[in-house]
Amino acid sequence: MPIQTAEPIIQMRHVDKHYGQLHVLQDINLEVQKGEVVVLIGPSGSGKSTLCRTINRLETIDSGEILFEGKPLPQEGKELAALRAEIGMVFQSFNLFAHKTILDNVTMGPVEVLHRNRKEAEAEAMELLARVGVEAQAHKVPAQLSGGQQQRVAIARSLAMHPKAMLFDEPTSALDPEMINEVLDVMVELAQEGMTMVVVTHEMNFARRVSNRVVFMADGQIVEQNTPDEFFDHPQSARAKDFLDSIKGH
């Protein structure tokens, strides 16, 4: 599915980052178009999660620049918070607020950040929970839900903010195998509705079926990027070939 419009929403230019001696992001240049689904793959430690987390500044960068809708990311304070409110994020470990009910988790953003009326926010939250199939759990606390249910709630919590783009940082890596699909299904639906998505994942089927572009990273660099069919069938670099060989037969 090629993207027709060429309207970049996320732009990264010459981004570098170090953790002490470790050069985790090396001269990263990446553009994500509106409505595009970009999947980041690569061996562990390749910097793909770090890259994903720089886009809403959960990780700072040493040099280069990142633009969202053409504007550089704010560095701090209210402006940064306002930017984050426009970008949804789903974490590997769900990170639902442990002391709040499922419903309160979903209304937290709209009520506390967007200052929406609580009644309206709750009505919309219930719709979102129904959409991801966990409306029956609305009044439980996160620890009472399965991992798959928690992650679907986390997606609903992000959607409640009406984000312009969504980041998924290994959303299925902490799940038991039988729960992976229920989360992927929700993500597929989102992609089909035209949500802009950056997804760090090890789910190759998802990457092949849903993404517009696969970005392959190794040792802090973007080694190659291509359409999913081209990438999986005809990888160009030795690194990518090795990586794909190593995960084949699983």
Place this chain on the structure above:
Amino acid sequence: MSANVSMRDALYEAPGPKTQRLVRIGTAISVVLLVAFVAFVLRQFYVNDQLNPKYWSFFLRWTTWRFLLRGFLGTIKVAITAGIIAMALGLLLMLGRISPNRALSAICHVVTDLFRSLPSLLLIYFFFLVIPKYGLRMPAFWMITVPVALAASGVLAEVFRAGVNAVPKGQVEAAMALGMTHGKITRKIVLPQALKIVIPSLVSQLVVVVKDTTVAYVVSYPDLMQNARVLISNYDALVSMYFVVALLYIAVNYATNQFSIYLAHRSDTPVISRVDENPV
């Protein structure tokens, strides 16, 4: 005490037949030693005439108890007031310390460490001997309450901070990703979870506050200890009086501990299943 049992289960494997025999022998020896010790103490009391009715009979008089209970109330009043001040101040110190404002954070860090490292007796002397020289003369109640509260606030600030640090980092990241500001994240996400975590250690810390109040005699505030000293000189009954006073302190602190166990169980709601977080 289910907490103790589970701790023991977690630390040691179930005993086998040989271990069970050793445990039985050990228990028997301990019981014999304990009985021997109590018998020895009673004998020493007897030999030194401490069991003489003249040392104990005044406990039959209501006036004795009224005087002791008045002191007991004084102790409770100081302990509760100091405890409340210490909690409020400790919370403020901790919030200042974790604030992104560097100067405020540094000041709160220094103040916390200062209160934490100064002995409360030294703080009491400061309020009793130094401050009055500069014209501020407080009632005896405050001369004991304020320094005890200050000393405890430093420790409580660290208790609160331990609770804040125990809240998983992912909770804060999720709140940041929603667009919440530092203040809102602290109020809505971090503090509610941190307080729940530290309630038991918080209440145990109040036991220390109760014990700190015993130096009230320095400022002549009539607490339990001070009134006991008066009775001791009246009746010339050191051992019996301190024995009864010790029981009273044990009763208060036992009640406080039970209260903390109750709170710990009540706040025992399940917490999110944690997955190891390792970005990169």
